[in-house]
Amino acid sequence: MRRTLPTSEEFVKGIRAGDRVVLGKAITLVESARQEHHALAQEVIGHMLAGGDRAESLRVAVTGAPGVGKSTLIEALGTHITREGKKVAVLAIDPTSSLSKGSILGDKTRMERLSNNENAFIRPSPSGNSLGGVARKTRETILLVEAAGYDTVIIETVGVGQSEIAAHSMTDVFMLLLLPGAGDELQGIKRGIVEMADILAVNKADGDRTKLAGQARAVYHNATHLLPPKANGWAPRVLTCSAETGTGIDKLWETVLAFETQSRVNGYFYENRKQQAEYWLQEALQAGLQSALFEHAGVRTALA
Numbered sequence: 001m002r003r004t005l006p007t008s009e010e011f012v013k014g015i016r017a018g019d020r021v022v023l024g025k026a027i028t029l030v031e032s033a034r035q036e037h038h039a040l041a042q043e044v045i046g047h048m049l050a051g052g053d054r055a056e057s058l059r060v061a062v063t064g065a066p067g068v069g070k071s072t073l074i075e076a077l078g079t080h081i082t083r084e085g086k087k088v089a090v091l092a093i094d095p096t097s098s099l100s101k102g103s104i105l106g107d108k109t110r111m112e113r114l115s116n117n118e119n120a121f122i123r124p125s126p127s128g129n130s131l132g133g134v135a136r137k138t139r140e141t142i143l144l145v146e147a148a149g150y151d152t153v154i155i156e157t158v159g160v161g162q163s164e165i166a167a168h169s170m171t172d173v174f175m176l177l178l179l180p181g182a183g184d185e186l187q188g189i190k191r192g193i194v195e196m197a198d199i200l201a202v203n204k205a206d207g208d209r210t211k212l213a214g215q216a217r218a219v220y221h222n223a224t225h226l227l228p229p230k231a232n233g234w235a236p237r238v239l240t241c242s243a244e245t246g247t248g249i250d251k252l253w254e255t256v257l258a259f260e261t262q263s264r265v266n267g268y269f270y271e272n273r274k275q276q277a278e279y280w281l282q283e284a285l286q287a288g289l290q291s292a293l294f295e296h297a298g299v300r301t302a303l304a
Contacts, residue, residue: 005029008043015044015148020121023148027123030140045140054146058260061167063157063193064177069203070156073177073243075111080249081152082119089150090114093138093166094125094158121150135166139280142170168196169279172269173259175199178220180213195227197236198259201252205240213240232268234259 006014006022011029014022029041062077064070078088090111114120123141125134142153155171157163168174176197194200200220205213221238230236237255241248263269 005037005040008040008047011040011044012047012147015048015144018149020148023121023144024123026144027141030144031137041140045143048143048147051147054143054151057146057151057153058173058256059142059153059155059171060173060175060256061155061157061164061171062175062177063164063167064203065179066158068177068179069243070177071110073201073203073241073249074154074156075114076243076246076249077253078111078114078120078154079117080246080253082117086152087119087121087150088114088117088152088154089121089123089142089145089148090154090156091123091138091141091145092125092156092158093135093163121145121148135163135170136280136283138166139170164193164196169276172263172272173198173256175201175256178202178216180204180209180216194223198230198234199252199255200224200236200238201248202238202240203243206242206245206247210240216240232263232266232272234262 006025011022011026015026026041026044029037029044032038032041062070062074074090078090081088111122115122123145125138138155142155145153153171155167157167164174174196176193176199178200180202202213202216202220217238217240224236224238227236237259239248239252239255241252243249260269263272
């Protein structure tokens with residue numbers, strides 16, 4: 001016997017009450033490819049949008065090459081943030097997850113401490129072959145977790161391809177993680193990704209790598225001065241930290257908050273949110289038109 005889905009009003013009530021079970025079901029609804037689920041999901045999202053933009057929230061993108069320690073750093077950062085009385089949601093953009101049958105957040109044991117934190121919510125990447133589809137689902141999930149009371153949302157990207165651009169289009173702060181080295185790594189990073197970064201953090205600055213991390217920080221710091229100025233007047237900061245030992249995590253979060261404060265004071269924060277909302281509205285309209293086209297009987301017959 002198939003279970004009856006909650007109504008959109010029941011979903012909204014549960015989400016706004018912070019019910020994690022209802023929140024999880026709502027996200028599953030958003031990720032579903034079934035038409036009846038899609039219609040209900042859009043009703044729920046519509047209620048969230050009607051409530052206005054969650055301007056008091058903060059959305060942070062964390063990216064970096066595979067092996068740089070993104071998951072470990074996010075757990076350390078998320079734990080630090082919850083100690084300050086915040087509620088943290090960790091999401092992911094990984095269009096490869098449906099191909100690899102896994103996800104960068106699929107194994108929650110990688111963030112065991114944070115996943116057991118009552119003030120944290122971790123959700124693996126939605127499945128999907130196209131980046132656009134995965135990104136749209138992630139964008140809608142952001143709206144849901146914020147409505148559930150999570151005031152800090154961290155988006156982890158797979159670290160390759162176009163996922164960084166997608167993350168940048170839905171977050172307020174963009175953080176690039178780097179490994180200790182003599183600066184050679186910078187040559188392998190796409191200039192566009194470095195230009196998007198508001199904060200660059202050299203991770204794994206511990207033990208024998210501490211000195212090397214300091215040298216790398218100096219190289220990256222000099223490199224950022226060659227980049228064009230940012231629209232909000234912020235000069236990218238370069239820091240060192242160790243997610244493993246916790247060294248520098250507090251300073252990293254202070255830098256994120258400094259960026260947020262400057263952006264809110266000069267109005268960039270709100271203008272950026274407005275532009276992002278307009279962009280995602282266009283994306284949703286395009287996706288809707290495309291879906292309607294391919295569902296048209298005449299088109300389906302022609303393509304058969």
